[in-house]
Amino acid sequence: MGPPYLGNPCTEAGLLGCQGTAQKLQLICDGTKWVSNGACAGEMICDTRAGATLGTCQVPSCPAGRTTCDGAALVTCSADMLSSTREECASAEHCSQALGGRCAKCLSSETRCDGSSLLGCSTDRQSMGVRETCATAALCDASAAKCAAPQCAAGEFRCDGDKLTKCNDGRTAFELVKTCSAGRCDAFNKECNECTPGVKDCLGSVPRLCDVTGRWQTLAGCSGATPMCVAGKCEPGVCGSGEHRCVGDVLEKCNETFSGFTPFKSCFAGLCDAVGGECDDCKDGAxxxxxxxxxxxxxxxxxxxxxxxxxxxxxxxxxxxxPAVCSAGQYRCTGDLLEVCNSSLSGFSAVTTCAVGYCNAALGKCDECKPGEVRCVGDTPQVCASDNRWSSSTTCGSTTAVCLAGACVPQPKGWKNMAYASGVQGRRYHTAVWTGSEMIVWGGETSISDTPTGGAYDLSFDRWRALPSAPLNARRLHVGVWSGQQMIVWGGTNSYSRYANGAMYDPSTDKWTLMATSGAPTARSEATAVWSTTTNEMIVWGGWDGTNAFANGARFAPSATGGTWRSMANPSSFAVRYGHTAVWTGTRMIVFGGRSSYCSGGYCGTAAAYDPVTDTWATLTVPTSLDGRYDHGAALMGTRAVFWGGRGSLVGGTNLRNTGANYDGSYWRTMAVPSETVLPNSQRSDMVAWGSATHFFVWGGMSLAGFASTGAMFDPATNTWTALPNGNAPSARPGATVVWTGRAAIVWGGGSGLNDGKVYWP
Known part of the structure; x- marks a missing residue:
């Protein structure tokens, strides 16, 4: 079927059309051809657009070919005067400068440089063309739409005082070639002259004269009776070839120009030898x-x-x-210092410092023990043999048997008494670590003041010993970790100051060593510290200096000479804080909670993981059960970091919490809330918390009813809590510490400065 046109054939009866585009005559198909269907009245025209309005009369919306701008869009009225097309231009200004129904590709005022060519927009605004060619690319100034005038000629030199300069490649300025000696700049020859014409001087023992071109001319060398050149003349020498003299202990030699002596070498006192021309090794008769x-x-x-x-x-x-002072292989003890005869047999050299009373000169080593003594290493009994060395027995094999006082005994159950800490002051807000055989406590606040003292408790023999004096000020709220060899304490505060120093206590030598301070964090209290088993260092992070909280820290590697600090990365988008907790999982340090003006309501509900091997942080998304809080409990349960309880913003009329969650390195698990039957007044803070391989424990703390003396155990396998026995439990107390020995928990101190505690055996 042909296009709609009067008389043209068609086959679809009733089909509407128009006699051309933007015309008034309407057409209709009678089944064989197109016939008139009337004419549009007034300004109306026949609609040729496909669709429901085809062949109907419409009021024109725009003149054909007219262009307008809609923002950056160029709108062009179509030939049918009823529709339009849109073309997106580069900008609204590019649309406003459109010509011939096309977006401007450049603006009439636009200029830019292409090398030395200054380009401008063409008259049809579709391309950039060369408007002017500049002398150099550097002289093309697009902002001024012109070529700048050259400031110098290509290859031109000139002198600016004693500075030899050359026209730069862009011909925009002169650039320095070199700085000549005074009066030596020569722009004509494009160089610095060697000398001033007519001047004489010496090159060693050879006179020379500056010629008219500013170049040196060498004359005959000085020799014979006049070997010395002075101001271009040959004169007699001050000294002779090979002559030496001593000025004090400095041996001097006649120089190459014979004009004087120059230092040859420095001798030891009294050993300068001018006659021999050397430093003697010794004095005659020595x-x-x-x-x-x-x-x-x-x-x-x-x-x-x-x-x-x-x-x-x-x-x-x-x-x-x-005769010799001592014999080869001879040992002696000077107090606890073991010494051996030195290689020259002239005296004794230190070997090592033994524990008090354990230096053995006869055996040439420190005794490990005294014959007949017994001890426990974990669950293995040991007895001291005749060679003053520990000999192991069979490990206590049953999970219901433990090693106490050097023997395997049935494991106790529940809360058990521990020896009163005679000679060790009671305290709170101290630190405590487990060494594998002892709990060591240090620092804290007594009932009177802060203390710099400490003590060690031997669980196996239920006995205490006092630590030697530490080389530190009294303090509380410091950090403490066990490295596997030393207890490391750092930071803290007292009534007078906050500290950025610390010390290491080695129980094998019963001695303290001050820590290095270079690279340490700034002074602070209420920080956290963990011992990294992947990098063998203590990681200190966060804390408070009395005015500011921190989101930084450092890492410390101990050594016999004080150890070394090194920096650590700061976390991104993780608020400064103090009063938080940190748990070492075996590969990463997990930080949660704390106080900060940068956290919602002042209580932090965020967590992050730090990997010391890669020195990187990862922000963790915590479950809603862990809202912002501080003074909460935290511990490692197997491989899971557990966080529970604490205090935060008011919820339900209290700021105390009985909620928590644990993190296995990949996923968080919300913990069930303990019932009031299992843990009365379970909403609490300031409790002690510890973890075993399979369970998480809490005890004591501040509850709605005051200080609590009850506790509970959480089982992650069933997500349930079980009450700890109350019989013989410690008295209620804040500020206590707890250590987990692997078989039992030791709760000690706290309150108003108590020096008692209990041992809990699950």
Missing amino acids: ADCVGNTPRACTSLGHWKTLAPCAGATPLCRKGVCE
Whole structure:
């Protein structure tokens, strides 16, 4: 079927059309051809657009070909005067400068530089063309739409005082070539002259004259009776070839120009020899020793080696063979210091410092023990053998048997008494660590003041010993970790100051060593610290200096000489805080909670994980059961970091919490809330918390009813809580510490400065 046109054939009866585009005559198909269907009245035209309005009369919406801008869009009225097309231009200004129904590709005022060519927009605004070619690319100024005038000629040199300059490649300015000596700049020859014409001087012993071109001309060298060149003339020398002299202990030699002496070498006191032209080794008649071999100084100032000392006189002293002070392999004890006869047999050298009373000169080593003593290493009994060394017995094999007082006994159950800490002050807000055989406590606040003292409790023998004085100020709210060899304490506060120092206590030597301070964090209290088993270092993070909280820290590697600090990365988008907790999982440190003005309501409900191997942080998304809080409990339960309880914003009339969650390194698990039957007044803070391989425990703390003396155990396998027995439990107390031995928990101190505690056996 042909296009609609009067008389053209068609087959679809009733089909509407128009006699051309933007015309008034309407058409209709009668089944064989197109016939008139009337004409549109007034300004109306026949609609040729496909669709329901085809062949109907419509009021034109725009003149054909007219263009307008809708923002950056160029709108062009179509030939049918009823529709339009849109083309997106680069900007509204590019639309406003459109020509011939096309978006402008450039603006009439636009200029830019292409090398040395200044480009401008073409008259049809569709491309950039060369408007002007500049002398250099640097002279093309697009912002001014013109080529700048060259400031100098290509290759031009000039002198600016004593500075030789050259026109730069862009011809925009002169650039420095070199700075000449005064009066030596020569722009014509494009260089610095060597000298001023007519001047004479010396090059060593050779005179020279500056010619008219500013170049040196060499004259005949000085020699014979006038070997010295002075101001371009040959004159007699000050000294002769090879002549030496001594100025004090400095040996000097006549210089190459014979104009004076120059230092040759520095000798030891009294050993400068001008006649020999050298430093003597010794003074005539002197004698000394090289090891056990005597030597004597000759008249020429050199050593002569004599026969080595041996036999009855093996020791060389001041060049004379004498009897030995001690024999090879001989040991002695000076107090607790074990010493051995040195290689020259002239005295004793230190070997090591033994524990008090354990230096054994007869065996040439420190005794581990005294014969008949017993002890426990974990669950293995040991007895001291006749060689003063520990000998292990069979490990207590049953899960219901433990090693106590050097013997396997049935494991106790529930709360058990522990020895009163005689000689060790009671305290709170101290630190406590488990060494594998002892709980060591240090620092804290007594009933009177802060203390710099400490003590060690031996669970196996139920006995205490006092620690030696620490080289630190009294303090509380510090951090403490066990490295596997030392207890490391750092930071903290007292009534006068906050601290950025610390010390290490080694129970094997019963001695303290001050920690290095270079690279340590700034002074603070209420920080956290963990021992990293992947990098063998203590990680300190966060804390409070009395004015500011921190989101930084450092890492400390201990050593016998004080150890070293190194920096650690700061977490991104993780608020500063103090009063938070940190748990070491075996590969990462997990930080949660705390107080900060940068956290919602002042209580932090965020967590992050730090990997010391890669020195990187990862922010963790915690469940809603862990809202913002501080003074909560935290511990490692197997491989899970557990956080529970604490205090935060008011919820239900209280700021105390009885909610928590545990994190296995990949997923968080919300913990069930303990019932009031299992844990009365379960909403609490300031409790002690510990974890075993399979369970999480809490005890004591501040509850709605005051200080609590009850506790509970959480089982992650069933997500349930079980009450701890109340019989013989410790008295209620805040500020206590707890350590987990692997078989039992030791709760000690706290309150108003108590020095008692209990041992809980699950």
